[in-house]
Amino acid sequence: SQQGEEDPQALSIQxxxxxTMNCSYKTSINNLQxxxxxxxxxxxxxxxxxxxxxxxxxxxxRVTLDTSKKSSSLLITASRAADTASYFCATDAGExxxxxxxxxxxxxxxxx
Amino acid sequence: DAGVTQSPTHxxxxxxxxxxxxxxxxxxxxxxxxxxxxxxxxxxxxFQYYEKEERGRGNFPDRFSARQFPNYSSELNVxxxxxxxxxxxxxxSSFYTGELFFGEGSRLTVL
Numbered sequence: 001s002q003q004g005e006e007d008p009q010a011l012s013i014q015x016x017x018x019x020t021m022n023c024s025y026k027t028s029i030n031n032l033q034x035x036x037x038x039x040x041x042x043x044x045x046x047x048x049x050x051x052x053x054x055x056x057x058x059x060x061x062r063v064t065l066d067t068s069k070k071s072s073s074l075l076i077t078a079s080r081a082a083d084t085a086s087y088f089c090a091t092d093a094g095e096x097x098x099x100x101x102x103x104x105x106x107x108x109x110x111x112x
Numbered sequence: 113d114a115g116v117t118q119s120p121t122h123x124x125x126x127x128x129x130x131x132x133x134x135x136x137x138x139x140x141x142x143x144x145x146x147x148x149x150x151x152x153x154x155x156x157x158x159f160q161y162y163e164k165e166e167r168g169r170g171n172f173p174d175r176f177s178a179r180q181f182p183n184y185s186s187e188l189n190v191x192x193x194x195x196x197x198x199x200x201x202x203x204x205s206s207f208y209t210g211e212l213f214f215g216e217g218s219r220l221t222v223l
Contacts, residue, residue, distance in 0.1 A: 033211070040200060042116075042214040043155070088154050092209070099145075099168045100212065102154030 006089060010107040019076040021106040023089030024069075030092045032065055033100065034074050037086045046074075046087075081112040114138070116215035118203050124221045125193050133188045133218045137205030143167075144186040145212065146178055147202040155202055161186055162208065190220075198222045 007022045025032070031050045035043040049056045049065045049072070056063045062075040076083055086107050090100040117136045125131055137144050143162045147155035160168040161180035175191045184205075190197055200219050204212035 031210070035214075040149075040151075040217075040219075042202060042216040043204075043212075045211045045213070048211055090154075099157050099160055099170075100147075100155075101157065102147075104152075104154050 006087070006103045006106040008106060009104070010109070012109045012111065013079055015079060015081055015110055015112045017079055017110075019079050019083070019108055019110070021074045021087050021089075021108070023072045023074070023103055025072075025089075025091045025101075025103075026070065027091075027093050029067075032063075032072050033090045033092065034061075034063060034072075035088045035090060035102075037088065037105070039085075043088065076108075079108075079110045081110050083110050084108060116203055116205050116213050118201075118215035118218050120218055121216065122219045122221075124223060126223050127193055127195060129193050129222075130189065130191050131193060131220060133190075133201050133203075133220075135186045135188070135203030135205075135215060137184050137186070137203075138213055141205035141207055141213070142184055143206045143208055144180055144184065145204045145206075146186070146188045147204065148172075149200040149202060149217070151199070158188070158201075193222045195222050 005024050033048045034046040037043045047058045060077045065072045086105045088102050088105045090102045119134045145160040146158040149155040157170040159178040164180045178188045180186045200217040202217045204214045
């Protein structure tokens with residue numbers, strides 16, 4: 001079963017606009033990570049936010065974490081056509097780490 | 113530096129057969145994890161190995177097994193294949209915890 005649930009399931013925007021994806025989870029976590037996947041290929045790590053952090057930035061990415069609501073959001077600013085991909089949140093709650101639980105993902109399409 | 117490499121990239125099997133998938137982690141990474149991704153879903157955790165010891169197992173039947181070798185490469189074995197085993201199998205390596213580095217996956221089709 002999958003812990004994270006992304007919202008929306010699909011998002012279509014114009015180049016230059018911002019894209020916001022949300023993730024909710026069910027149990028306590030050590031950290032939450034966001035990954036990107038192009039067309040059924042391997043996943044690429046985007047950002048990791050620890051349970052004691054509330055916000056983190058990396059380039060055009062901004063991630064927030066609200067542990068009281070068990071939710072996270074990923075904001076991509078000034079989107080580009082190359083940002084078209086599926087985006088997954090993954091929670092790490094395991095004793096040894098690396099046992100990530102992924103959501104079903106958000107499909108982002110950026111139109112040029 | 114080479115990333116995580118997986119082989120084969122694509123394979124087709126028939127029901128009841130056995131399959132072995134291979135993974136070479138990034139140099140220096142001692143942890144290898146395996147994930148199954150069915151079309152339209154997120155990856156599901158199958159196994160994690162660290163220093164050749166199993167450190168975690170997901171909710172998969174005993175038909176699924178894995179091992180890690182002294183050079184930290186890993187194999188995932190699936191016996192008695194079912195149609196539902198058709199998926200993209202992803203291998204990921206890491207130092208221990210935190211960020212995972214994924215390979216491009218092995219796409220298995222069971223007919």
